[in-house]
Amino acid sequence: MATATSEVLTAERPLAERAPARQAGYPGALVVVEGIDGSGKSTQLYLLKRWLEIGGYRIHFTEWNSSPLVKSATRRGKQRRMLTPTTFSLLHAADFADRCERQILPLLHGGYLVLADRYVYTAFARDAARGCSPHWLRNLYSFAPVPDITFYFRAPLEVAVNRIVAGRPKLKYYEAGMDLGLSLDRAESFRIFQERILSNYDQMIETDRFVLMDGTVRVNRLQRLMRQLVAERVDLTRFAPKKK
Amino acid sequence: MAARFYGLPLPGIRPEELSGSLIVVEGADGSGRSTQISLLTEWLESEGFAVETMGLRRSYLVGEDIDGLLAENAVTRLTLALMYSTDFFDQLERRILPALRSGLIVLADRYIFTLIARAAVRGISRDYLHGIYEIALRPDLTFWLNVRPEVAFDREFKKSQTISYWESGRDMSLSNDLFQSFVRYQLLMKQEFEYLSNRHGFIELDGEASVSEVNRALRTRIASHLAIRGTQYKPSHALAHLWR
Numbered sequence: 001m002a003t004a005t006s007e008v009l010t011a012e013r014p015l016a017e018r019a020p021a022r023q024a025g026y027p028g029a030l031v032v033v034e035g036i037d038g039s040g041k042s043t044q045l046y047l048l049k050r051w052l053e054i055g056g057y058r059i060h061f062t063e064w065n066s067s068p069l070v071k072s073a074t075r076r077g078k079q080r081r082m083l084t085p086t087t088f089s090l091l092h093a094a095d096f097a098d099r100c101e102r103q104i105l106p107l108l109h110g111g112y113l114v115l116a117d118r119y120v121y122t123a124f125a126r127d128a129a130r131g132c133s134p135h136w137l138r139n140l141y142s143f144a145p146v147p148d149i150t151f152y153f154r155a156p157l158e159v160a161v162n163r164i165v166a167g168r169p170k171l172k173y174y175e176a177g178m179d180l181g182l183s184l185d186r187a188e189s190f191r192i193f194q195e196r197i198l199s200n201y202d203q204m205i206e207t208d209r210f211v212l213m214d215g216t217v218r219v220n221r222l223q224r225l226m227r228q229l230v231a232e233r234v235d236l237t238r239f240a241p242k243k244k
Numbered sequence: 245m246a247a248r249f250y251g252l253p254l255p256g257i258r259p260e261e262l263s264g265s266l267i268v269v270e271g272a273d274g275s276g277r278s279t280q281i282s283l284l285t286e287w288l289e290s291e292g293f294a295v296e297t298m299g300l301r302r303s304y305l306v307g308e309d310i311d312g313l314l315a316e317n318a319v320t321r322l323t324l325a326l327m328y329s330t331d332f333f334d335q336l337e338r339r340i341l342p343a344l345r346s347g348l349i350v351l352a353d354r355y356i357f358t359l360i361a362r363a364a365v366r367g368i369s370r371d372y373l374h375g376i377y378e379i380a381l382r383p384d385l386t387f388w389l390n391v392r393p394e395v396a397f398d399r400e401f402k403k404s405q406t407i408s409y410w411e412s413g414r415d416m417s418l419s420n421d422l423f424q425s426f427v428r429y430q431l432l433m434k435q436e437f438e439y440l441s442n443r444h445g446f447i448e449l450d451g452e453a454s455v456s457e458v459n460r461a462l463r464t465r466i467a468s469h470l471a472i473r474g475t476q477y478k479p480s481h482a483l484a485h486l487w488r
Contacts, residue, residue, distance in 0.1 A: 069313075069323065073306045073330070084337045085255045086379065087305060087330055094326035101320040131255035139375035143322060 028108030029234045030145060032119040034201065035153035036194050037175075038160035040215040040222070044153065045117050047223045048230065052113065056241035060107050062099060064118035070095040078174055085130035088174070092123055093140050100144060108145060113239040120144045121204060129196035130180060149233050150208060151226065155215030157198055161191050251378030254333075257341060264344035266381055267466060268355040270437070271389030272430055273411050274396030274403075275451040276458060279486050280389070281353045283459050284466070287477045288349055293470070296343040299353035303334035314410060321415075325363040329376050332359060336380065344381075349470075356380050357444070361436035365429070366416065370439075385469055387462060388441055389451035393430035397423065455488045 031048075033041040045061075052059045065074070070091050077083040077091065107114050120141040128134050155163075165171070165187050173179065176186045177193025204210060211229060213222060230236070248259055267284075271277045285295050301307045310327050313319040319327075340350050356377040364370050391399075400407055407422055409415070413429025414422075441448060449461050459477070467475045479487050 069319075070306075070309070070327075073309045077305050082305065082334075082338065084333070086333045086337060090326055090330040090333060090376075091306070094323050094330060097326050098320065098323040101322055133252050133255075133379070136252070136375065136379060139372060142372060142375075 026105075026108040027111040027238065028114060029239070030104070030108060030114045030116065030147045031230060031234065032116045032121075032147040032150045033153060034118060034121045034125075034150060034210070035155075035213075035215065036157075036160050036198050036201065038163035039153040039155045040219070041151070041153040042117055043219065044151070044213070044223060044226055045115055047219075048226055049115055051223075051227055052115075052239075057113060057236065057239040058111065059113045059115060059239065060103075061115045061117070062103060063116070064122055065092060065095055067095050067098050069098045078172075081173060081179070083174065083179070085127060085132050085179075088130065088179075089123065089127040089132050089137065089140070092127075096120070096123070096141070097143065105145065111238070113234065113236075116147070119147060119150070121150065121201070121208065121210075124204065125197045125200035128200050129177070129193060149230065150210050151213050151229075152201060152205060152210035153213045153215045154198075154201070157191070157195055159216060160198075161187075161194055165190070248382050249378075250374075250380060250382055254337060254341075254379050262341065262344040262381075263347045264349060265385075265469065266340070266344065266350045266352065266383045267469075268352040268357075268383040268386040269389065269462075270354055270357050270386060270446070271451055272391060272393070272396045272433060273408070274399035275389040275391045276399075276455060277389055278353060279455060280459060280462060281351050282483060283455075283477075283479060283486060284351055284462060286480060286483055287459075287463060288351075288466075290477070291472060294346075294348045296340065296348045296350045297353060298335045298340055298350060298355075300328065300358070301331055303331040304338075305334040306331045317409070317415070321363065321366040322368060325359070325366075325368060325373070326376075328359050328362075332356065332377075332380070340381070352383070355383065355386070357386070357437070357440050357446075361433050361440060364436050365413070365432040385465060386444060386446045387465070388437060388446040388448045389458065390434075390437075390448055391451035393427040393434070395452055396430060397426055455486060 033045045035041040049059065049061050074091055074095075077087065083091070104114055104116070123141060124134065124137050127137055171186045171190050176190040178186065178189050180189070180193065182192040183189040205212060213226065215222075217225075253259055269277050269281055281297065285297065288295050301310045306327055310324075310331055313324060313327060343350055360370070360373045360377065363373055397407065400411070407426050411429075412422055412426035413432070414425055416429065418428040419425040437446075440446070447465060449458055451458065460475070463475045463477060467473065
């Protein structure tokens with residue numbers, strides 16, 4: 001008889017109602033950053049990672065949509081512009097499941113501090129902005145472990161959008177939400193799309209216990225705050241280098 | 245008859261526009277499924293109905309990627325389940341819904357039920373799986389060609405001189421003996437199908453009856469659904485070899 005060997009997939013409740021990582025039966029911890037493009041989240045997570053790396057902590061960094069598994073399909077779908085909101089979402093879920101089962105969960109069980117640049121909340125905010133049902137999305141990702149901390153970097157829409165538009169020669173089709181037919185102008189479409197995503201993120205602040213971070217604060221001051229919050233909420237000694 | 249959805253319709257779809265019919269044939273490998281689909285296609289076309297078909301791994305988006313994953317055996321069950329759901333929805337949204345809108349008859353060589361059963365016997369929660377497929381179309385008719393695993397084994401072995409890794413559930417470590425593994429796996433699948441049959445109202449047919457008998461039973465039910473009288477059918481020269 002086949003037995004379910006993993007505790008993944010047993011929870012049908014929304015993520016927010018479930019116990020955070022430490023009570024979930026593994027010694028690792030999960031720290032996540034979320035926010036719209038240009039909110040400063042990746043910069044801040046990079047600096048947090050450097051701090052922990054330099055200190056010799058047992059950490060692993062992972063980012064959204066980075067596995068080779070679905071790369072060819074994603075590329076094919078994007079080139080031909082044939083992704084629908086549903087297939088776009090499922091493809092990213094398959095990719096995340098692969099990372100979750102082969103990387104994130106084994107590392108959490110192995111006692112690592114896992115740092116994730118974007119997590120399931122990206123799918124909740126972005127795919128719902130494309131028209132997927134929030135209820136359907138919550139079920140789709142119900143196998144994901146709940147983070148110990150989710151930092152939500154929030155910058156005013158215009159600030160974030162200007163950071164992206166100024167730094168990139170051309171916005172990509174799906175990135176700009178052109179598949180939604182919001183506007184024929186890519187920059188304008190991007191702005192409307194990001195506005196929807198931002199509003200979806202805002203709605204999760206309480207339900208998913210986001211730690212709100214002001215993306216307009218100076219980089220080094222914000223980083224100091226981030227390090228302080230991580231140290232308060234995660235027992236870092238568990239990940240510290242062993243003293244001989 | 246208008247096809248409907250299990251839960252919310254897919255984003256952007258109006259169910260009342262779908263004037264065609266969706267007819268599903270489920271059953272294990274060796275149940276005679278594909279033979280019956282070929283015969284039904286010819287019969288329906290001779291009756292003047294346009295037919296579209298769908299099946300597993302036939303999407304442009306990820307069909308070949310799944311073939312690659314299956315060949316490697318490195319993929320986890322959850323990722324595979326989600327890749328299959330991507331494959332399913334890509335076919336459904338881009339090929340099947342347009343066909344149904346144009347009033348075609350869609351013959352599905354397996355549908356969400358095989359996908360749900362395969363994942364469920366591998367320990368993924370049924371509620372989770374039904375949650376993913378609640379945005380799928382509910383078929384007008386679902387036939388289940390039921391055969392004993394031993395019979396399916398004989399037929400498959402005769403056809404390809406070997407038994408496939410996945411159809412014998414070898415990823416589940418049921419037995420080192422290939423025959424035992426195949427039979428146990430197919431019995432698990434059968435149990436899952438019994439459950440699905442009750443839940444979704446399958447029309448169960450004896451897959452061990454002769455091809456012509458099974459075909460007559462299928463034609464009778466389909467003719468009544470389509471409100472046509474002509475159930476007389478003799479395969480053309482091209483398909484005569486299937487008629488036993």
